[in-house]
Amino acid sequence: MVKKEEMVVTPWEVRGKIDYEKLIEQFGIKPINKELLERIKKQTGELHYLLRRKIFFAHRDLDWLLDQYEKGNEFYLYTGRGPSGETHLGHLIPWVFTKWLQDKFNVELYFQITDDEKFLFKDNLSLNDTKTFAKSNILDIIALGFNPKKTHIFLNTEYSKTLYKEALRVSKHLTFSTVKAVFGFTNENNVGEIFFTSMQTVPAFLESVRKEKNVPCLIPLAVDQDSHFRITRDILPKLGYYKPAIIHSKFMPGLKGVGKMSSSDLSDTILTTDTEETVGWKISNAFTGQQPTKELQRKLGGNPDICSICQYYKFFFEPDDKKLDDIFRAEKEGTILAHEHKQDLTEKVNKFLKEHQKKREIAKGRIEEFMLRD
Numbered sequence: 001m002v003k004k005e006e007m008v009v010t011p012w013e014v015r016g017k018i019d020y021e022k023l024i025e026q027f028g029i030k031p032i033n034k035e036l037l038e039r040i041k042k043q044t045g046e047l048h049y050l051l052r053r054k055i056f057f058a059h060r061d062l063d064w065l066l067d068q069y070e071k072g073n074e075f076y077l078y079t080g081r082g083p084s085g086e087t088h089l090g091h092l093i094p095w096v097f098t099k100w101l102q103d104k105f106n107v108e109l110y111f112q113i114t115d116d117e118k119f120l121f122k123d124n125l126s127l128n129d130t131k132t133f134a135k136s137n138i139l140d141i142i143a144l145g146f147n148p149k150k151t152h153i154f155l156n157t158e159y160s161k162t163l164y165k166e167a168l169r170v171s172k173h174l175t176f177s178t179v180k181a182v183f184g185f186t187n188e189n190n191v192g193e194i195f196f197t198s199m200q201t202v203p204a205f206l207e208s209v210r211k212e213k214n215v216p217c218l219i220p221l222a223v224d225q226d227s228h229f230r231i232t233r234d235i236l237p238k239l240g241y242y243k244p245a246i247i248h249s250k251f252m253p254g255l256k257g258v259g260k261m262s263s264s265d266l267s268d269t270i271l272t273t274d275t276e277e278t279v280g281w282k283i284s285n286a287f288t289g290q291q292p293t294k295e296l297q298r299k300l301g302g303n304p305d306i307c308s309i310c311q312y313y314k315f316f317f318e319p320d321d322k323k324l325d326d327i328f329r330a331e332k333e334g335t336i337l338a339h340e341h342k343q344d345l346t347e348k349v350n351k352f353l354k355e356h357q358k359k360r361e362i363a364k365g366r367i368e369e370f371m372l373r374d
């Protein structure tokens, strides 16, 4: 018998079958309801498929942020990337959504690259390694088409003259016992790890520092990052700033099925730098949950909710709801067999990556348009 694995969702580890209802309760975050979706739609004219499909499923103070916006108090966006490896497709989900928000609301975006964090938390990575991954990840960010006039990307180790001073102000309000309680740290954690949340907090008020007036902040993120910002939200009012609003996404499932896509199991994920052959190979080994034989599949059908191919369409490769329905129905009714299903997805992914990789090449000459320097 397979033992059901316990669910763990922290910034350092995500495993087990994720129960999002339970996370809402555990984290004390709010589900995004119909009323809130209507309010967003009123401002944006349409709803992104990631909202329609409840892939962005929860929030903190998004209603407050919209109140402010309706009163003419514009907000800015903040998100980030921990450069522990090459970018995979799951990482792109919050970024694609962030770009949509930037376009719809025409607002500033701060994009923090935590090369310090990944050095501190990963035994096998040097500062040089995390910087190298950072530079590569930045190409993916730029390739998505963010507005260069309003997008500010920085590495923590490079933008440190500005960040360190602000992080100090945060850290003075943060005790070791709070960090222990929130993250489960022990006396064995290195002191850099203990300090780190102060660095991740700074961009949540950086625009207010730079503009010398309070500006509301919205942070799109994958839900594993929420605990950092529980701390942020406690501390910022003590420094005279607004608490940031947050919008949380689910994790794109890996090709092996359950859990989050993980950068450590490379055959579970598709990297933005993968070749066509690698993509074909990874998808051909994906989990579909189909019946053991063609005959049984035709007769009984499969389950799209556990089929990683169907989930790839839902999260990324089929924004059209009607077409997604057709794909799910075909899987359920057994009219599509695993190899056809995989073949179709392979074509879609490779088409996307071909374009994306072209844009990554172009991005190499555009980095400085986006970097925030001090």
Ligand code: TRP
Pocket: 011, 078, 079, 080, 081, 082, 112, 113, 114, 117, 200, 219, 220, 221, 222, 225
């Ligand atoms: N710690 C995040 C990671 O490991 C990176 C990050 C920094 C981030 N600031 C953020 C993610 C703000 C989301 C929002 O990936």
